[in-house]
Amino acid sequence: MPDATTKPQLHVLLAGPRGFCAGVDRAIKIVEEAIRQYGAPVYVRHEIVHNRFVVESLERQGAVFVEELDEIPDNGKPVVFSAHGVPKSIPSEAERRKMFYLDATCPLVSKVHREAEHHHARGRHILMIGHDHHPEVIGTMGQLPDGCVTLVEDEAQARLVQPPAGQPLAFITQTTLSVDDTAEMVRILTQRFPDIAAPAKEDICYATTNRQAAVKEIAPRADLMIVVGAPNSSNSLRLVEVAQRAGVARSIMVQRGRDLDLALLEGVRTVGVTAGASAPEVLVEEVLNRLREGYNLRTEEVVVAEEKVIFKLPAALTQPAA
Structure with missing residues (x-):
């Protein structure tokens, strides 16, 4: 492995905003707080967010992930619905079974x-x-x-x-x-259909819009765009596509730093790095550390928006029991 004096220089453009959005942050905190208050196990229907690192971290704390409610025993333990939302039939079934459920659907x-x-x-x-x-x-x-x-x-x-x-x-x-x-x-x-009714305010969320805007700003300056995210994450997949359309020569997704093949960096002088809304910042740091194995990095933050959105936790987790 080359030492610091022989490593080539690599210019890294770090997208801002990147990574967790307020809805993802809230959903993860709901699971963590439910475990803290009610003890393990806490059941979660579907991946709470589309990121295996997050899911496995919550499993270590005591979360049990299931695909359907019929996998959950009638033991009085909480069940959390994922940030993506559920059909009305799911809470109806939970109520029929007298389950205690927490809805982590993004507001x-x-x-x-x-x-x-x-x-x-x-x-x-x-x-x-x-x-x-x-x-x-x-x-x-x-x-x-x-x-x-x-x-x-x-x-x-x-x-x-x-x-x-x-x-x-x-x-x-x-x-x-x-x-x-x-x-x-x-x-x-x-x-x-000229008379079709439109949303009063655009449905695509602020986090999706901001992350795509940052990628559009970076892509024309970069030889390679790295998106940290999961292959089943819609917003992460869109970032890969947006980068390609915005002019970057190559755009790839990695889930972890260890997944990055440094051979892809051959001939690359400037690389963009972003993360989908369900990818934690620790995974971005993993990718940067992986890049440092072969390069001396010069990092530049490219910030297109400041995000200060915070969503409250459900009252069941913040108010004393009656």
């Missing part, structure tokens, strides 16, 4: 749920822009009866979708989409 996802209910109450059919099988989409569509929401995944579907005739329309979106892709799909839908 910005809950906002989209309320929008869907609002449109449905006004007789509108809803077009949801999002990715099929993503838990957030499943949860949002599951707020309403079957058939009330039609999923639109891409521009081709936006051009072809045929909603029920004679019914007023509205659109909502998943919170973790590509800002640019979504804007184009919205343009197509509003051109086809």
Whole structure:
């Protein structure tokens, strides 16, 4: 391994903001606080956020992750619903079984749920822009009866979708989409259906928007963009795509520092580094330490926004029991 005097220089552009958003931070704290107050095990339906490092850390503290409620014994222990949100059938089933549950759904996802209910109450059919099988989409569509929401995944579907005739329309979106892709799909839908009702405030969350904006700022200056995230994380995958479209020669995702092949850095003089909203900063540090094994780093923060959003924990975790 080269020593500090023989290592080549590498300019690192660190995206700001990057990593945890307020919704992810809140969801993790809900699990940790539930374990602290009620003791292990605390059950969590689905990965609390899409990051194995986070999931495994919570497992070591006493969290038990399940996919469905029928995997949980009737032992009075809390069950936490993930940050992505759940269909209405899930809390209904928990109540039927008299389970104590804590809802860690991101408040910005809950906002989209309320929008869907609002449109449905006004007789509108809803077009949801999002990715099929993503838990957030499943949860949002599951707020309403079957058939009330039609999923639109891409521009081709936006051009072809045929909603029920004679019914007023509205659109909502998943919170973790590509800002640019979504804007184009919205343009197509509003051109086809001029009276379609739009969200009062954009559904794509501030954290997704800010992280993509930082990547757009960095990409034209970088030879390689490294996104720290998980392959099942929508917002992380979008960062890889946004970087490619914004002009970087190569954009890759790694989950941990050890996953980074330094051979990919051959010929690279400037590298961008960011992290999806469910990736903790410790994993960014792992990637930087991995880079230091082969290079002398000169780091530069590229900050496009300051984030000061904080979401409160559920009252069940902050108020004394009656």
